[in-house]
Amino acid sequence: MQIYPWQTDTAQRLLALRAQLPHAVLLHGRAGLGKYGLAQAFAKLLLCEQRDANADVACGQCPSCHWFEQGSHPDVHILQPNALDEVDDSAPERKKSEWISVEQVRQAIAFLQLSSHRNGLRVVLLNPAEAMNAAAANALLKTLEEPPENSLLILVSHQPSRLLPTILSRCHQLRANLPDSSQALMWLEEQGVADAQLCLSLAAGSPLLATAFADDDYHARRRALLADLQVAAQTPALAMAERYAKLAVADYSQLLQWLQQWVHDLQSMKLAGRVYYHQDFSEQLRNLSMHVKLTPLLKLQQRLQRARAVVAHPLNIQMVMEDILLEYASVF
Secondary structure, eight states: OOOOGGGHHHHHHHHGGGGGOOSEEEEEOOTTSOHHHHHHHHHHHHHOSSOOTTOSSOOSOSHHHHHHHHTOOTTEEEEOOGGGSOOOTTSOOOOOOSSBOHHHHHHHHHHHHSOOSSSSOEEEEESOGGGBOHHHHHHHHHHHHSOOTTEEEEEEESOGGGSOHHHHHTSEEEEOOOOOHHHHHHHHHHTTOTTHHHHHHHTTTOHHHHHHTOOHHHHHHHHHHHHHHHTGGGSOHHHHHHHTTTOOHHHHHHHHHHHHHHHHHHHHHHHHSOOSSOGGGHHHHHHHHTTOOHHHHHHHHHHHHHHHHTTTSOSOHHHHHHHHHHHHHTTO
C-alpha cells in the first residue's frame, strides 16, 4: 500500500487482517493522518486481481485497479456526506449536507446484498462514520449484526466516541496514532511548508492538517482574532461580536476552534507554563495568564465545547459571539 511515513505500523496491522478478514473494520484516530487514503489503499489491494498472496501493494495494472483509480469499481460503494462528493457540473444541483442519511445507508446495504462482479468481495467505504445521523446509524447496525457473505465495511472515524457502542463492538478496531514530532516536521519540511512547527502545533500534531494551515490568509485571520482577544477585557463585547456576525458557518467554526485553542493555551500557561497551539503568541499568553482566574476559564472552555457541538446550526452568530466574549472578559 502507498502510505505516509507515519502509517507503517497501522498499515501492517491492516495487512495482517487478510488472513481472517472481519466483516467490518473501524480505522480511527485524529483528523489529518490520512486514514481514508489508507482505507482506500487497503480496499484496492483486496480487490486487485493480479496481486501476489503476500503482496502489500495493489498491482495498479489490472482492470480492478484501473476501475478503483477512476472511482468506478463495480464492487466498491462510497458512503459519505454529499458535501464531500466531487462536483459534477452536468448533474442537477443538490442541497449539500454534512450528514449521512438513512437513505444513503439503505443504498449501501442494498449494494452489499448484490452478487459480486469480480472476485467475490464487495466493499463499502464509510467516511466519516460519525457523520451518520441516528436513523442511519441504527440502519447500519442491523447489517453489522447480520453481515452478508463476502462483504466488508471499512469505517473511518475522527471521533469514534460519537458512534453507538453497539457499532463499536461489532467492528474490528484499529487506531491510527500520531507521528512523533520529529518525523512529522521532517515530512512537512520536505513538502516545503513554511513555519512547519507552528502549523503542526495548530494541527495538534496531524501532518496533513498542518499543510492546510500553511497559508498566509489563514494566519492573517487567526492573528486578527488573537489580537482582539488580547484586549477583549477592555473592548465592548458587542462591538467585537458585530465584526464576526457575518461569518459563514465554516469561518465561524474555524473561529470557535481558534478560541478553544487560545483558552486551552491560557490554561496551560497558567498551570504548566507552556503553550500547545498558538506558539507565536507565547509571550502575550504568558502576560495574560498572570491576570486570569482559573475557575471561570474552565467554565468558558465548557461553553466553547457546547458551541462547537452545534456549530452547523448557530441560531445567531453575533449573539453567540457576544455571549462568549463577555464570558471571556470575565475571566480576567
